[in-house]
Amino acid sequence: MEHKTKPPKAGFQIKKKPVQDDTLIKLYEESELSKAGTKTIDATKEKSVEDDDLSRNNEDVIQEASKKDKKRLEKQAQKDAKKREKYTQKDHKKALKAKKSGGSKIKTFIKIFIPLLILAVVFVGAYFIFLSPEISEKSSEQGQAQTKADEIYYSKLTGRTVNQSQVGAAATCVMIENSPDARPQSGLDEAGVVYEAIAEGGITRFMAIFQEAKPQYIGPVRSVRMTFAQFAKPYNCSIAHVGGSTNALNLIRNNPEFRDIDYGFNDDFYWRASHRYAPHNVYTSFDKLDALNQGLGYTTSNFNGFTRVKPDTKTQSDNITARTISITMSSDMFNPVYTYNEATNTYDRGYADGETHEVVSESGAISRISPDTVIAMEVTAIARSGEEQYSDYVTTGSGKAFIFQNGTVVVGTWERTDENSELNFLDENGNTVALNRGQTWITAYPNSNTITWE
Numbered sequence: 001m002e003h004k005t006k007p008p009k010a011g012f013q014i015k016k017k018p019v020q021d022d023t024l025i026k027l028y029e030e031s032e033l034s035k036a037g038t039k040t041i042d043a044t045k046e047k048s049v050e051d052d053d054l055s056r057n058n059e060d061v062i063q064e065a066s067k068k069d070k071k072r073l074e075k076q077a078q079k080d081a082k083k084r085e086k087y088t089q090k091d092h093k094k095a096l097k098a099k100k101s102g103g104s105k106i107k108t109f110i111k112i113f114i115p116l117l118i119l120a121v122v123f124v125g126a127y128f129i130f131l132s133p134e135i136s137e138k139s140s141e142q143g144q145a146q147t148k149a150d151e152i153y154y155s156k157l158t159g160r161t162v163n164q165s166q167v168g169a170a171a172t173c174v175m176i177e178n179s180p181d182a183r184p185q186s187g188l189d190e191a192g193v194v195y196e197a198i199a200e201g202g203i204t205r206f207m208a209i210f211q212e213a214k215p216q217y218i219g220p221v222r223s224v225r226m227t228f229a230q231f232a233k234p235y236n237c238s239i240a241h242v243g244g245s246t247n248a249l250n251l252i253r254n255n256p257e258f259r260d261i262d263y264g265f266n267d268d269f270y271w272r273a274s275h276r277y278a279p280h281n282v283y284t285s286f287d288k289l290d291a292l293n294q295g296l297g298y299t300t301s302n303f304n305g306f307t308r309v310k311p312d313t314k315t316q317s318d319n320i321t322a323r324t325i326s327i328t329m330s331s332d333m334f335n336p337v338y339t340y341n342e343a344t345n346t347y348d349r350g351y352a353d354g355e356t357h358e359v360v361s362e363s364g365a366i367s368r369i370s371p372d373t374v375i376a377m378e379v380t381a382i383a384r385s386g387e388e389q390y391s392d393y394v395t396t397g398s399g400k401a402f403i404f405q406n407g408t409v410v411v412g413t414w415e416r417t418d419e420n421s422e423l424n425f426l427d428e429n430g431n432t433v434a435l436n437r438g439q440t441w442i443t444a445y446p447n448s449n450t451i452t453w454e
Helices: 022-030 032-064 067-131 133-150 226-235 246-252 286-296
Strands: 172-177 193-200 203-210 238-240 324-327 336-341 346-351 358-360 366-368 373-379 381-383 391-393 397-405 408-416 424-426 440-446 451-453
Touching: 172 226, 172 286, 193 226, 193 391, 203 226, 226 238, 226 246, 226 391, 238 286, 324 373, 391 440, 397 424, 397 451
Parallel strands: 172 238, 193 440, 373 440
Antiparallel strands: 172 203, 193 203, 324 336, 324 451, 336 346, 358 366, 373 397, 381 391, 397 408, 408 424
């Protein structure tokens, strides 16, 4: 059976019997100290030879000297020999001691220096990690700054990426005319969400909502209606308009739940264009609207917005089922028609009479309106009270909805609990439909009319 010796406990060493090391002796003989010792011995031998010669000379003298002197000289010679022998042994021991002392000093230096070096490294590391709060705090701040720089922010209005400062920026709802004399309009293509409904006499009107986009040429600006005021309320937006129906003005004026920036009280922040005649010539810009909003303290808006598809999600469908959409509002010059554009995954807007819906910029550039998502919601008309014999529409409760995006359609419902609630769109299973990121165009059409697609 094999026996194993247990290792000694920490702090104890097993002493072994010293063994003579011929290698160390050889190294010593070749070392400078050994050579120094040899030189000393050689010098002693030479001295001894000289002393022998001196001793022989002394014998001649002794023979001639008296016996008394002979004894004295012999004693002196013996003393001298002992001194020389003692001197030689002393030098040899001194050389050995010097060699041993040198090795011992190196070992002592290593034993002291290495632990001190390790201790210094540990101390410096601990200082930077634990004992320097200023450095730790700066490192933490730098890390947080880097994290914030890497964060991505999304618009609540459109779902598009925006700067952090734009997330809760003030929203502004602008009433824009749609009579033939107002076409082409300006600024509609940059709105995040656009609501469309009949204003009166079958003529449709738009409420364009802006937040991150700041176009500098918007119009023609026209009057507000009750339907649009109700759609605007959950957005906590300022409402830019030129007058309005009696019931709409009674609702929004001097009402802290609305932000009324009517042209009639703030005409310095609008202008009348010379290329069009009244009432189709009132325009504004966001340089002016932002200044007006800030002066009134309207600097932020609080709303949730529509549920949007997840970022970087593939939205375009491989099975296109809705290439053309037709919504009946009144006559063909106001009935919108949308054509699906596969290249851009958007819907090019026009009218049933064949006119394309275009906008013009301040520089005169013409472009087409092409929203990312089109929604048609069926609403119930109610007669407007008073002298104004036109209709408004019920915007609370629920009704049929058709959500068009990616070349397909979802047939579902819209719902809105009360006037403070945001509009929501559900599929046939009652689940919220996630809308594409970008511009959303919502048309509220009377339930007596129709919508078709193919």
